[in-house]
Amino acid sequence: MTINIDQANQKAIDAFMDARPVVVGVAKAKDVIPGMHDKLFLHAGPPVTWARMAGPVRGAMIGAMILEGLAKTAEEAEKRLASGEIEFAPCHQYDSTGPMAGVMSPSMMVYIVENITTGYKAFSGLNEGRGKVLRMGAYSEEVLNRMQWLNTVLGPAVDTALKEMGGIDLRTLLAKALHMGDDGHNRLDAASLLYTNLLAPYIAKNAKDPSVSFEVIKFLGENALSILNPVMAGCKTMTMAGHNIEGSTIVTTMARNGTDWGIRVSGLGDQWFTAPSPIVKALYFAGFTEKDANPDIGDSVITETAGIGGFAMATAPALVTFIGGTPRDAINTTLDMYQITFGEHKHFTIPFLDFRGTPTGVDLRKVVETNMTPRVNTGVAHKDPGVGQVGAGVVSAPMKVFEDALVAFAEKYGI
């Protein structure tokens, strides 16, 4: 079989860049995610069993059980989760992406993000803010009450606003935010402000009660990660547009479940390549150290997969105050990533590098050739269930997943 890898890769990244994700609404997971059912709980990263499941994912699963009314206490929840009555599956296998633990259960409200170029839809939950939150493995009453409020108050208010305004074009919004010091992953200050500003008038106009619009607009505006989840679903629609291209070595999924780090490759279908998840090099919040850290976790590395996040750090120098390092390191990270990517983004550009496009489309071949893996900006969860976020930093993907995938590629295509 003759394959033209470069041609296939170009086709893949063109599809990434031509994708135009629009946030169109908010709805219950089980009403909109194809294949979702009452006993299916999704999680970040590649597949994992209860026995091998990381602390923060266990914590979020416990919270989800209580939220779904399937357990009254953490003990009861754990017992039922361990019993096998709940099916676990990666978000990525259900057109979804979840930050950190990434747990999505059937009755949670999720954003619907449509790539209007192809019609493909992806999904992600509602962002809870920073600190003690379900996605970091916390499940206290305060955490679950906030989740309830998101599901019953904020979610419906945002859905009504999105429907009236005809959705929000995420590609345009992200392109602007990258010119405002965001990396598009760990720093979404500008993007979240842009998002809240677009929504606020429509929330104010349609809320049943001014006190509801007050609370919803304030919550969205004060949460610098309000837009993280729709951005992740948007990036998923970009990379899925370039998935399953025969002969392509472009990575279309990168994801971690806190135990394993996994990738999938355009020309290799839905097969996962996994390796143990590394510890993040991080700035820790007061009172925590690396000993508290769970290994790298979450689907948010879909942003780097699509060409932003750590790959666009050169445009987000202020981020170093949150994740460590110097502005020079931020620039070098982006320059390094050009060495392992196939192209430069048409729509996402970096003013300080003379408006050069962000490094886009991780190429298996280049990762192995240069012996350099993708660098990711990320949050760090406590390793135990029930605690929450302990820091933020930078991590490099394990080389093994790229090597294994390249071997599989060579075998499949007989190179």
Add this chain to the structure above:
Amino acid sequence: MTINIDQANQKAIDAFMDARPVVVGVAKAKDVIPGMHDKLFLHAGPPVTWARMAGPVRGAMIGAMILEGLAKTAEEAEKRLASGEIEFAPCHQYDSTGPMAGVMSPSMMVYIVENITTGYKAFSGLNEGRGKVLRMGAYSEEVLNRMQWLNTVLGPAVDTALKEMGGIDLRTLLAKALHMGDDGHNRLDAASLLYTNLLAPYIAKNAKDPSVSFEVIKFLGENALSILNPVMAGCKTMTMAGHNIEGSTIVTTMARNGTDWGIRVSGLGDQWFTAPSPIVKALYFAGFTEKDANPDIGDSVITETAGIGGFAMATAPALVTFIGGTPRDAINTTLDMYQITFGEHKHFTIPFLDFRGTPTGVDLRKVVETNMTPRVNTGVAHKDPGVGQVGAGVVSAPMKVFEDALVAFAEKYGI
């Protein structure tokens, strides 16, 4: 007399930096600006007579006459303005600052910005957005209707919101915005978003009608210069805090009326030093060229006087798409300005220059020694009354005003 200029200058810029301007409310100019009266119309820059008044200022004065009910037509307004019945004075002489033409008439609503460190208050009008607007010299029905809406709907809604939330701290907000790609003058995208985000919940909560909160929040959110006027008044409170320091060569006012460029100096009281206003090196909007341009105009150079705007361009590389040049030029502008300023800002920092403080406090001596004048980012108005904005760009202050001031300084202090 023995004077220690460096000591005086340090005192002046310490006062700039210790100022903490807070936007506290919106009210009618004649109700809050000390000395304002029914026949006093303020304008940008140093003093100017009707005979020498630039086209855009004349246009804005005509609009103000109609808004005040003092004329029904442009012809009638011009006749009365030329008759001497209206007193003209610089905004800066009435604790105020006005962008571009900077016309403020008695019944216009103005922002009240208080330096909570000293209690000093400064004032500035409500921003109309870009394009065909009163501050650019336009006075069509559309322009005047928008002014009416600002005065009767947006102004009161923002006032109520500001009062309930206890005001907005501009120094903190600007420090953030400089980390989000704003220069604080021509690019205020991030600052205006931050501003709208803070106001929106309180506007939504207090508006009489959801359709009013919809319109007000949408207008503020879509106007990337919403915060320009409060920022200017805030910068005025900073520089006034360092004004009238015996023996200081720090420039505390820079301002243009479209005919003359003027400065005032901390150690030289309220005396203006003026020279003809230069033409701006600009990117012109479609259909316009330099032939249409009025010479440099407006009080917005108060931002550069306080240490942001053109002086902070290194943090705003995306601005070059609007005003011309390359990101390297933006960095060089900031590096140049360090040569003519006395210090570096404690609160306003530039991530890309390893969080170095912005160049703060133009020092007369250094301007003359280096033969380099302050560089300013600015909008460009059409030279004829009634047209509006035609472009945006960069301009250097005329050397003569600094030379004249230095001579006056030497004379006053017998050096």
